[in-house]
Amino acid sequence: xxxxxxxxxxxxxxxxxxxxxxxxxxxxxxxxxxxxxxxxxxxxxxxxxxxxxxxxxxxxxxxxxxxxxxxxxxxxxxxxxxxxxxxxxxxxxxxxxxxxxxxxxxxxxxxxxxxxxxxxxxxxxxxxxxxxxxxxxxxxxxxxxxxxxxxxxxxxxxxxxxxxxxxxxxxxxxxxxxxxxxxxxxxxxxxxxxxxxxxxxxxxxxxxxxxxxxxxxxxxxxxxxxxxxxxxxxxxxxxxxxxxxxxxxxxxxxxxxxxxxxxxxxxxxxxxxxxxxxxxxxxxxxxxxxxxxxxxxxxxxxxxxxxxxxxxxxxxxxxxxxxxxxxxxxxxxxxxxxxxxxxxxxxxxxxxxxxxxxxxxxxxxxxxxxxxxxxxxxxxxxxxxxxxxxxxxxxxxxxxxxxxxxxxxxxxxxxxxxxxxxxxxxxxxxxxxxxxxxxxxxxxxxxxxxxxxxxxxxxxxxxxxxxxxxxxxxxxxx
Numbered sequence: 497x498x499x500x501x502x503x504x505x506x507x508x509x510x511x512x513x514x515x516x517x518x519x520x521x522x523x524x525x526x527x528x529x530x531x532x533x534x535x536x537x538x539x540x541x542x543x544x545x546x547x548x549x550x551x552x553x554x555x556x557x558x559x560x561x562x563x564x565x566x567x568x569x570x571x572x573x574x575x576x577x578x579x580x581x582x583x584x585x586x587x588x589x590x591x592x593x594x595x596x597x598x599x600x601x602x603x604x605x606x607x608x609x610x611x612x613x614x615x616x617x618x619x620x621x622x623x624x625x626x627x628x629x630x631x632x633x634x635x636x637x638x639x640x641x642x643x644x645x646x647x648x649x650x651x652x653x654x655x656x657x658x659x660x661x662x663x664x665x666x667x668x669x670x671x672x673x674x675x676x677x678x679x680x681x682x683x684x685x686x687x688x689x690x691x692x693x694x695x696x697x698x699x700x701x702x703x704x705x706x707x708x709x710x711x712x713x714x715x716x717x718x719x720x721x722x723x724x725x726x727x728x729x730x731x732x733x734x735x736x737x738x739x740x741x742x743x744x745x746x747x748x749x750x751x752x753x754x755x756x757x758x759x760x761x762x763x764x765x766x767x768x769x770x771x772x773x774x775x776x777x778x779x780x781x782x783x784x785x786x787x788x789x790x791x792x793x794x795x796x797x798x799x800x801x802x803x804x805x806x807x808x809x810x811x812x813x814x815x816x817x818x819x820x821x822x823x824x825x826x827x828x829x830x831x832x833x834x835x836x837x838x839x840x841x842x843x844x845x846x847x848x849x850x851x852x853x854x855x856x857x858x859x860x861x862x863x864x865x866x867x868x869x870x871x872x873x874x875x876x877x878x879x880x881x882x883x884x885x886x887x888x889x890x891x892x893x894x895x896x897x898x899x900x901x902x903x904x905x906x907x908x909x910x911x912x913x914x915x916x917x918x919x920x921x922x923x924x925x926x927x928x929x930x931x932x933x934x935x936x937x938x939x940x941x942x943x944x945x946x947x948x949x950x951x952x953x954x955x956x957x958x959x960x961x962x963x964x965x966x967x968x969x970x971x972x973x974x
Contacts, residue, residue, distance in 0.1 A: 506963070516817030518558040519712040519723035520645030520766035523551045524638035526569060526631050527739065528608040529623070534737060535572050536605030536730075538862050543608065546792070546898070547738040548745055550607055552876070553767040554638035555721045556592070557886065558646055562820040563592045564884055565639045566723055566891075568769045569631065570741040571601040574610040574925040576878055576895070577621055578628045585636035595824035598884055598893060599635060600883035600921040603770050604742035606734045611924050618831060618870050618947055620878035645762045648857045649712045649720055652812035653889045653914050656804050659705035661797050662728050664900070665777045666938050669693075677822050678859040679841065683937030692784035700936055701777045703727065703898040707803055708916035710889060711812060718757050719764050724805060725891075727900050731778045731797050735790035739773030744768040746798030754806045759777075766802075771916045772894070772903030774927050774940060816889030821970070823963040827956065831880035834871040838943065842867045866944025876887050876946070880922035881956055883963040889914045892960040893921035896928035902953055909961050911968040929951050 527549045527593040533540040545965035550570035557564045565586060583594035600709075601610070610631050612622050624632065666685045674682050674693035685700045711722045724747070731743040751758075758764035778797060842864035849861040883892040890912035894902070896919060903917040925949040927940040934941050934950045 509811035516560065517649050517651060519556065519649035519651070519720050519933070520642040521555045522638050522641035522645060522762070523553050523765055524634040524641070526550045526552050526634050528627055530609040532627065532885045533741070534606060535609045535611065537814060538859070540602050540609070541737055541814050541829060544737040545739070547734065548738045550739065550741050551745070552635045552637070553765055554637045555570065555640060555747065555767060556642040556868070557712070557796045557818070557820055559818060559820045563596060564820050564822060564886065565592050565597040565642070567597065567599045567635055567639065568767050568768070569599065569601050569635065569925050570604055570745055571607045571610045571631070572603055572605060572922045574599070574631065575612050575622055575628065576880065576923035577624055578610055578632050579922040580882070581624060581629070581632040584633040585632065585895060586639050589636060589640055592639070596822040596923060598631070598882060598891065598916050598918065600769050600893065601696065601924070603730050603897070603920055604744060605732060606738060606742060607702065608739070616753070618873035620876050633706040635937050636943065637937070638793050648714050649713055650814040650816050651818050651887065652711045652814045653709070654671070654808045656707050656713065656808040656814050657705045658801050658804055659703070660772065661778055661801065662703040663706055663778065663957070664701045664703050664775055665701035665779065665781070666933070666936070666940070667698060668697040668783065669695040670697055677942060678863045679838070679942070681937070684937045685938040688779070689781060689927040689938035691779055691781050693781065696781060696788050699814040700933070701775050701901055704772060704903050707801060707805055708771070710886060711809055713814070713941055715816060719755055721765040721767060722768045722805065723769070725769040725774045725918050726801060727776060727903055728797070729773040730868040731775040731794040733788060733790055733793050735870045740791070743794040743798040744798070747802050747961040750799045751806060754802060761852065770920055772898040772900050772917050772919050774897035774919070775899045777865070777931070792821050803948065816886065819885070821885040821967050822883065823880045823967060824880065825959060825963065827879045827881050827959050829877050829952045829955050831873040831877055832870060832943055832947055832949055834867050834943060837869055838867050863944045870944055870947060875926065878923070879957045880927065881963070882921065883960060883967060885912070885967045888912055890964050891915070892917045892964065893922035894919045894956060895921055895952070896925045896927065896948070898928050899930055899955070902928070902957065905957060906960060909957070910964050912964060917925060928956070
């Protein structure tokens, strides 16, 4: 019997070595030190408690010829230089080309600063802070761990619509109801106009309710990972100065709990990327809701989305192979031009206004600083755009807070029927409204909130579709 057992073991090992697809997933802890400054508002403040740990969640795929790595970090966003450093380490230590690595942030507003120094500037390259170096190192470590866990896998793609949690936050108001913006002008729409506001007319867009996900499992067996994307801004509702991964982290843990063997080694890794949510959030402005306890709403959203994705997993069709490919470009997208009259306004505002009023950042003063720094932006943006092909699935990326309609447009125009977008990838360049929304104004279009030319979304979309078509046309039978 022993020779027969040896032959069987050898056959299994050879089959695993020649498996058409392999997958591995792992996490790295990127929780900051207490006292680090929480970003997400106009006045950063030191964190005093860790409610739940922050992670870089990593998935590596290998088709025998090409490896891809997908990483999602529990961060408001990350500077382009963090992505460059992390991908440099990954390529050096694993051999996965930098162009084959997708790194994005979730946009939790209860994380600390991975965007740059204490004062946000508009530069394509920066010297990394200690925390940024730590994040880059931990991203690379997570990818290395995922590579170590590569094993034969099956893959599937699915979607499920979850419209009840996503709502457009930009609204038209009744005539005469629009307050002036920080520059003393009247916009056509207002961001977060207040739930139940009697001046509400209609939202200025449509949310994207679709959760898109890629699932990988051991052949016929337990799940390895689910990489998801949902176009929902952070939920919020933390306690005090807590650090939290927001609903994104709750979703990953909820999906893990729904797997009967999710905690066994190697553990299941749930991943939730931010889709295109720059003009959407979790507030139904038509129907005011009572204030909830800290973390109650984000837990509710996460568990509901996880349950719906988990139910959809049972209906998937699985394959044991998927050709992998990637394209990465840095586009000729310009920083926003700041006119001379706006600089004059900024200097006058700084000369007149106090720095802090009532413990809150004064908006005109905050934007006075932002527009002057934007006027001193680096000559190039280094604007990153990337396409990943995973079988017949296509993922497009954006380094901005991207509007929902942009993600929907990508799905419609992509040559791959199974397509979706991930935002805040390889950098943070502020909001990226479409040209239509620039004409409407509002918070997301203000200089210093929006940092790029008005045609940025058009240039990005054209480049993404061009790259997707190239990958579609270059496919060859295995």
